[in-house]
Amino acid sequence: MADNKKIKPNATAKEIPMAGIITTPGNAKEFKTGDWKTRVPVHIEENCINCLICWVYCPDNAIEVKDGKMVGINLDICKGCGICHNVCPTKIKSIVMKNPD
Amino acid sequence: MAVNLKQLSQKETRLTGGHRACAGCAAPIIVRQILMASDKPVVVGSATGCLEVTTTVYPYTAWNVNFIHNAFENAAATISGVEAAFNSLKRQGKLEGDFNFVAFGGDGGTYDIGFQSLSGAMERGHDMLYVCYDNGAYMNTGIQRSSATPHGANTSTTPAGKESTGKKEYRKDLTQIMAAHNIPYVAQASVSNHRDLIAKAQKAFSIKGPKFLNVLSPCRLGWAYDPEITVPLAQQMVDSCFWPLFEVVDGEWKLTYKPKNKPNIEEWMKKQGRFKHLFRSDEGKQVIAEAQADVDARWEQLLARCGEK
Numbered sequence: 001m002a003d004n005k006k007i008k009p010n011a012t013a014k015e016i017p018m019a020g021i022i023t024t025p026g027n028a029k030e031f032k033t034g035d036w037k038t039r040v041p042v043h044i045e046e047n048c049i050n051c052l053i054c055w056v057y058c059p060d061n062a063i064e065v066k067d068g069k070m071v072g073i074n075l076d077i078c079k080g081c082g083i084c085h086n087v088c089p090t091k092i093k094s095i096v097m098k099n100p101d
Numbered sequence: 102m103a104v105n106l107k108q109l110s111q112k113e114t115r116l117t118g119g120h121r122a123c124a125g126c127a128a129p130i131i132v133r134q135i136l137m138a139s140d141k142p143v144v145v146g147s148a149t150g151c152l153e154v155t156t157t158v159y160p161y162t163a164w165n166v167n168f169i170h171n172a173f174e175n176a177a178a179t180i181s182g183v184e185a186a187f188n189s190l191k192r193q194g195k196l197e198g199d200f201n202f203v204a205f206g207g208d209g210g211t212y213d214i215g216f217q218s219l220s221g222a223m224e225r226g227h228d229m230l231y232v233c234y235d236n237g238a239y240m241n242t243g244i245q246r247s248s249a250t251p252h253g254a255n256t257s258t259t260p261a262g263k264e265s266t267g268k269k270e271y272r273k274d275l276t277q278i279m280a281a282h283n284i285p286y287v288a289q290a291s292v293s294n295h296r297d298l299i300a301k302a303q304k305a306f307s308i309k310g311p312k313f314l315n316v317l318s319p320c321r322l323g324w325a326y327d328p329e330i331t332v333p334l335a336q337q338m339v340d341s342c343f344w345p346l347f348e349v350v351d352g353e354w355k356l357t358y359k360p361k362n363k364p365n366i367e368e369w370m371k372k373q374g375r376f377k378h379l380f381r382s383d384e385g386k387q388v389i390a391e392a393q394a395d396v397d398a399r400w401e402q403l404l405a406r407c408g409e410k
Contacts, residue, residue: 007160026165028119028156036124052106056295057332059129060118068107077118081125081321082329097329 029077033060037080039097041073047094054084054095104299109137113165120163122155125328127292127318127335128234129156129163132205134295135232135314136166138302143167143201144183148176148210151241151320152234174214177222177231180204184227201306202229208249209239212275223282223311230305230312233275236320244323248273251343252395253388254375256323261378266388271395279313280349286310288348288357291317293335297346297357304348317344325374337369342400347407354406363400366393 007016017023050070055063062078064071073084073095085095115136122129128151136143144167147153156163157170171179180202190196204222206215211233219231238256239245246256252271255261259268280287286308290298298316305312319335321328338344339358343366346358367389370376379385404410 020159022157022160022162025162025168026114026117028158028161028163029117031119031158031161033119033121052110053295055110056106056134057130059122059124059126059133060120061114061116061129061133062118065110068110074118079124081331083125083130083331086329087332 029061032076033079034074034076037078038099039080039082040075040100041078041080041082041084041095042098043070043073044092044094044096047090047092049090049094051089053087053089057083057087059083104296104303109299112137115143115165116156117163117165119161120156121158122151123320123322123328125321125331126151126155127320127331128152128207128236130292130331131232131234131298131316131318134292134299135203135230135302135316138299139201139203139306141199141201141306143203144169144180144187146171146176146180146183146204148204148206148215149173149241150207150210151236152205152207154241173210175218176204176206176210176215177229178218180229180231181222181225181227184229202227204229204231206231206233207240208233208235208237208275209241209247211235212248212273219279219313220282223279223284223313225311226284227311228309230302230314232314232316234316234318235275236318236323237272238320238323240320240323249275252392253379253385255378256375266379266382266384267376271392274399276313276315276347279315280352280354282311282313283352284311284313285351286312286348288313289315289317289344289346291335291339291344291346292319293317293332293339294346294358301348301357304350323375325377326372330372334369334372337364337372338366340364341366341369341396343369343396345400345403347403354403354408356403356407356409359409366396 062074146169184202245258253267261267276289288301340360
């Protein structure tokens with residue numbers, strides 16, 4: 001089956017997979033929604049207790065977790081909603097929202 | 102069933118980022134948490150609505166699982182058909198394995214437009230889970246009222262003004278209607294309580310037969326609030342008993358969360374733009390009192406059902 005990524009805007013019907021099926025599941029992660037944000041989340045590692053509450057509440061799957069530890073935030077897709085900052089349970093928040101310079 | 106986030110984080114994500122839902126939307130959180138709870142491959146169908154439109158902008162898809170498009174009214178019919186076809190092919194020896202079948206719908210596609218197909222699928226007893234993310238209006242088309250919209254809310258079809266104080270009618274209690282279908286599992290959950298939600302989804306996936314989950318999903322656009330407070334706002338709505346958390350297993354009603362103190366619904370109403378007209382006039386305050394009386398009456402009824410009184 002044809003690869004969706006190779007479909008050009010002026011493709012003919014024969015070049016598009018039947019019924020417009022998308023053959024590459026989860027390819028939206030290549031679409032950068034990071035430019036939506038007006039505030040940038042910053043991870044402060046020394047406060048973080050790796051509870052992963054931010055990860056489970058991130059609507060955009062932007063919290064990167066490796067071996068059960070929070071390792072960073074994917075700013076290419078983060079929309080800057082601030083939910084991670086809000087749900088962070090540590091006394092001094094481990095994620096702060098900063099205005100870009 | 103214990104919910105261990107460290108273990109769950111090892112799994113591959115089933116709804117990727119890069120979808121076009123508003124910043125702070127609760128629907129993708131709900132979908133991620135529910136699909137996390139399944140250990141089998143899943144087949145998902147979604148009724149037309151924000152979730153479907155924002156996650157499948159051609160040629161992209163945020164779904165890392167099998168996903169089927171369908172119309173507004175037939176998400177439950179489509180997924181029940183997939184389940185029936187799968188069973189047939191398995192009997193014929195043409196397919197192997199074990200799948201979970203899940204349909205997602207907003208409150209418009211569940212309470213109103215998709216209600217007949219949902220009721221039919223549940224009655225036929227298909228092995229599927231239907232999840233309604235209830236944001237209380239047709240948010241995708243521009244915030245029109247649905248039968249899930251709370252009393253007094255300002256929507257584009259119940260506009261607040263000199264002659265009107267917002268929606269006149271009260272909410273339809275869909276969870277109760279689904280419980281009346283006598284299916285093995287019906288539950289109400291909220292995006293604010295992730296352990297409760299994931300545990301309910303795990304329980305639903307472990308049961309064979311039709312299952313229904315109704316999940317509260319704040320909408321930052323239609324409710325007009327700061328996107329950051331999506332989770333605490335839902336928590337307040339749960340605490341005020343507007344959206345109680347309970348489950349019905351084989352006809353047994355059980356509360357899964359009992360709030361320690363029950364704040365008035367005003368507490369969360371004043372944070373939402375859709376209710377701000379109510380705080381400006383005496384008539385509006387009357388509407389709040391009516392809505393509070395309705396919430397209290399339903400809570401008392403639920404307590405009696407769950408044997409808590």
